[in-house]
Amino acid sequence: MGYDHLLELVRRRYSSIGTNRMKLQRWFQLPVVRIFALLLTFGLSFGWVLQSHPAVSQQPGNAQITLVSFAVTKSAYDRIIPKFVANWKKETGQNVTFTQSYGGSGSQTRAVIDGLEADVVHLALALDTNRIQQAGLIQPGWEGKLPNNSIVSRSVVALVTKPGNPKGIKGWQDLAKNGVSVITANPKTSGVARWNFLALWGSVVRTGGNEQAARNFVTQVYRNVPVLPRDAREASDVFFKQGQGDVLINYENEVLLARQQGETEPYIIPQVNISIDNPVAVVDRNVDKHKNRRVVEAFVRYLFSPEAQTDFAQVGFRPVNTNVAAQFSSKFPRISNLFTVSQLGGWNGTQTQFFADGAMFDQIQTAIGRR
Structure with missing residues (x-):
């Protein structure tokens, strides 16, 4: 014209x-x-379509993020996501909606590899994130792309007992006693349960015991496990709602959240314990497909902000932000002998030794007649 x-x-x-x-x-x-x-x-x-009415909208389009995470983070994201959505709207004018999926870390990992188009994965352990990388969905070097080596939440292992602690549970060794029923999730499907297994193992080898002693101890503990739920949330339901077990091995954060919701069972934080480090990562292939990298990367960066770290702390996770951690120091007791997975051989080593098909966990299950 x-x-x-x-x-x-x-x-x-x-x-x-x-x-x-x-x-x-x-x-x-x-x-x-x-x-x-x-x-x-x-x-x-240049092909602009202008009409006398209505006026052409200049508002940016909507964005969507698919978050896939392990079960016990939901309470944190119930707080974090609305705040991010409001902040992003204020800063950019763009509406963001979230699709969320929560479950056992191992199960969530398989779902993403099998086609669940996650933009962000927040999993219980770096081993699961590495599996998604090995499937070609996450670019190598993901750990270095975010603060704190991409570890966004932390916890330790807690032992929850029944009111009055009738079995007299005081620490790890009590879990191997005859007549003690122990509830923990299945390490083949749950990242939480892998941490539990490593904490049991480390309670021996990090205090002077050898590997044979550790194997004997862990075998006896799993002999006392009547059922293996799929994830930490199911394990909590078995213990709290179904009334099974004398002691529950679980995340400290899950225990603290349960107390906020009215549970009053006593718990012990063993002074020999493992640092449960949970990483977050962008799923590069899916983000490139969805063309939402800008908002996705803003979201994962927001998770390290004092505001989001405070939300993690308020539902029981140990914050990775040092200033926020100092504010909540009275909530989280200091651990005198706190070790990491790297001190047990790293995830590659522990996967091969303990959790691969036919490895030690499977051997223990066979030894106690469950396979």
């Missing part, structure tokens, strides 16, 4: 409403009006 043609169309439109024709012609001689018409012509020549 040419410039003169556009002017003629506009003249006709305005003359139809009874405007004095001579005044209208003089009005169209004004430089600013002619410039405006020229800009309209330029826009139309």
Whole structure:
């Protein structure tokens, strides 16, 4: 559409409403009006669709993020996500909606590899994130792309007993006693349960015991386990709602959250304990497919902010932000002998030794007659 043609169309439109024709012609001689018409012509020549009504919307489009996480983080994200959505709307004018999936870390990992199009994964252990990387969905070096080596939440292992602690549970060794029923999740499906297994193992080898002693101890503990729930939330339900077991091995954060919801069972934080480090990562292939990298990366960075770390702490996770950790120091007791998975051989080593098909956990299950 040419410039003169556009002017003629506009003249006709305005003359139809009874405007004095001579005044209208003089009005169209004004430089600013002619410039405006020229800009309209330029826009139309590039395919812009302009109508007299309604006005073209200049609001940015919506964005969507799919978050896949392990079961016990839901309470934190119930607080964090609405705040991020409000902040992002304020900063960019863009509406963000979330699709969320929670479950056992191992099960969630398989779901992502099998086609669940997560944009963000927050899993119980780096081993699961590495499995997604090995499937080609996450670029190598994901750990170094975020603060704190991408560890966004922490916890330790807690032992929860029945009211009055009738079995006299005081620490790890009591779990191997005859007549003590222990509830813990299945390490083949639950990241929490792998941490539990490693804490049991480390309670021996990190205090001077050898591997044979550790194996004997862990075998006896699992002999006392009547059922293996799929994840930490199911394990809590078995203990709290179904009333099974004398002691529950679980995340400290899950125990603290249960207490906020009215549970009053006593618990022990063993002074020989493992640092449960939970990483977050962007699932690069899916983000590139969904073309939402900007908002996804903003979200994972937000998880390390003091605001989000405070939300993690309020539902029982040990914050990774040092300033927030100092504010909540009275809530989280200091651990005198706190070890890490790297001190037990790292995830590659522990996977091969303990959790691979046919490895030690399977051997223990066979030894106690469960396979």
